[in-house]
Amino acid sequence: MTARPDERLLDGEPMRPVRCRACGAAVQARKASWQQTSIQWSAEAMAACLERRAAAAGGGPNGGCFPACEALRASIVQAALDGELPVADDGGDGS
Amino acid sequence: MTTTDTGHDGVRTIETGAVPARFARGWHCLGLSERFRDGRPHTVHAFGSKLVVFQSGDGRLNVLDAYCRHMGGDLSQGTVKGDEIACPFHDWRWGGDGRCKKIPYARRVPLRARTAAWTTLDQDGLLFVWNDPEGNPPPDGVAIPRIEGAASDGWTDWRWNETVVHTNCREVVDNVVDMAHFFYVHYSFPTYFKNVFEGHTATQIMKGLSRPDARPPSKKGRPGMLGNTSVATYHGPSFMIDDLTYHYEGMDLDCVLINCHYPVDANSFVLQSGIIVERDERLGAAGAEEMAARLSDFILRGFEQDVRIWKNKTRIDNPLLCEEDGPVYQLRRWYEQFYVDAADVRPEMVERFEFELDTTRPVEAWKKEVEENLARRAAAAAGGASPGTVSRDAVSPGEVSPGGAA
Numbered sequence: 001m002t003a004r005p006d007e008r009l010l011d012g013e014p015m016r017p018v019r020c021r022a023c024g025a026a027v028q029a030r031k032a033s034w035q036q037t038s039i040q041w042s043a044e045a046m047a048a049c050l051e052r053r054a055a056a057a058g059g060g061p062n063g064g065c066f067p068a069c070e071a072l073r074a075s076i077v078q079a080a081l082d083g084e085l086p087v088a089d090d091g092g093d094g095s
Numbered sequence: 096m097t098t099t100d101t102g103h104d105g106v107r108t109i110e111t112g113a114v115p116a117r118f119a120r121g122w123h124c125l126g127l128s129e130r131f132r133d134g135r136p137h138t139v140h141a142f143g144s145k146l147v148v149f150q151s152g153d154g155r156l157n158v159l160d161a162y163c164r165h166m167g168g169d170l171s172q173g174t175v176k177g178d179e180i181a182c183p184f185h186d187w188r189w190g191g192d193g194r195c196k197k198i199p200y201a202r203r204v205p206l207r208a209r210t211a212a213w214t215t216l217d218q219d220g221l222l223f224v225w226n227d228p229e230g231n232p233p234p235d236g237v238a239i240p241r242i243e244g245a246a247s248d249g250w251t252d253w254r255w256n257e258t259v260v261h262t263n264c265r266e267v268v269d270n271v272v273d274m275a276h277f278f279y280v281h282y283s284f285p286t287y288f289k290n291v292f293e294g295h296t297a298t299q300i301m302k303g304l305s306r307p308d309a310r311p312p313s314k315k316g317r318p319g320m321l322g323n324t325s326v327a328t329y330h331g332p333s334f335m336i337d338d339l340t341y342h343y344e345g346m347d348l349d350c351v352l353i354n355c356h357y358p359v360d361a362n363s364f365v366l367q368s369g370i371i372v373e374r375d376e377r378l379g380a381a382g383a384e385e386m387a388a389r390l391s392d393f394i395l396r397g398f399e400q401d402v403r404i405w406k407n408k409t410r411i412d413n414p415l416l417c418e419e420d421g422p423v424y425q426l427r428r429w430y431e432q433f434y435v436d437a438a439d440v441r442p443e444m445v446e447r448f449e450f451e452l453d454t455t456r457p458v459e460a461w462k463k464e465v466e467e468n469l470a471r472r473a474a475a476a477a478g479g480a481s482p483g484t485v486s487r488d489a490v491s492p493g494e495v496s497p498g499g500a501a
Contacts, residue, residue, distance in 0.1 A: 038451075061336045064296070
């Protein structure tokens with residue numbers, strides 16, 4: 001049961017490096033469209049992330065889940081706007 | 096079985112792959128612990144073998160291999176005597192630690208009189224066993240989190256269901272990333288969908304609308320159901336806790352839903368669901384209980400819907416995905432960590448991965464479909480024909496309205 005690669009990354013845009021403008025954490029990211037985002041973190045990026053370090057565990061049994069780093073989200077959007085991170089489906093109409 | 100995805104003429108070939116030869120390392124819930132506290136031994140078929148669960152005189156719940164190491168008798172057909180389980184074959188007495196304590200007809204217990212004892216956890220009314228093919232105890236950091244509502248008078252008791260499903264348990268785990276099936280199989284309407292995998296946890300964050308085409312119109316004077324917000328996390332390979340809030344006009348209703356399983360063998364598993372609902376005065380005295388009962392039925396219906404798919408589908412190792420599908424391959428990469436030796440867990444299996452789905456197109460398509468279903472229903476009602484919903488199974492908890500008994 002060896003995990004296979006996601007073919008969407010082979011047939012379409014691959015994951016590309018993006019750096020967080022707040023902490024410098026280096027992640028791999030991909031945007032299949034303006035609303036879709038994939039982020040692959042590494043142990044180093046996790047250690048660097050300021051928001052994650054500052055985050056208190058939320059309430060409830062799943063409160064340990066850190067949903068997102070806002071600074072990284074903004075950095076990925078900026079990288080897409082700057083053209084550093086290609087957005088695969090840039091048509092805007094979803095077709 | 097071929098090794099390429101595309102055969103002749105560009106036809107996509109399905110690779111079914113082999114089911115894993117071992118069972119996942121991790122905590123597995125066996126159900127409500129209360130069920131095992133009746134002074135009798137219980138048979139549990141799990142992890143490709145037979146287990147006996149019994150409560151010893153000291154109150155502890157113990158899990159041992161069911162087969163007596165003496166002559167192979169089935170301890171789960173035996174009798175609890177004090178702190179030990181006695182074999183029905185020759186009355187050998189086994190303690191919860193797996194050691195033979197006494198053989199009434201023998202002067203002494205022989206050497207090597209030890210059987211497999213499973214590490215257990217009795218928490219929040221649920222009994223868990225730790226499975227590890229390497230035989231190691233649970234490491235730090237994989238504890239099952241406490242569910243505060245389960246021990247609180249402010250919440251209902253567990254409503255628990257279990258059913259045997261005849262397929263490999265990966266099918267149920269795949270659901271954590273499968274947004275579109277929630278619309279087509281379960282008649283819900285996701286509008287936001289995100290997955291986060293990190294360490295031994297896999298989370299699904301989902302927001303949804305209620306489906307007016309999948310239930311009768313809300314009754315007059317009752318607040319209608321608007322939608323729901325759900326944060327569901329697998330804590331290890333098999334135990335998912337879903338922190339679920341239903342949004343009604345003017346109020347929210349909090350529930351905790353458990354979706355968990357344990358493997359019977361490579362091709363079957365016991366699928367379980369549990370639900371507790373927070374008591375709310377607006378629900379009335381019996382309202383929370385009734386809500387829990389209805390939600391429990393709803394979840395069971397959901398399982399039946401899944402099972403109908405699983406019964407007829409093929410295992411598929413190379414699913415063909417569109418961009419509006421979730422991260423199936425990354426989920427399976429995460430899931431693989433539980434099927435390799437602890438020393439062979441690779442960083443990519445446990446490193447954080449996030450996937451936020453673009454729901455723009457799905458929501459457009461589904462709104463249209465819901466409108467079409469409603470128009471068809473209205474036309475049928477006007478024509479005197481049976482109105483019909485999208486399916487006789489399309490029941491949603493939206494039918495459950497606060498404000499007392501229906």
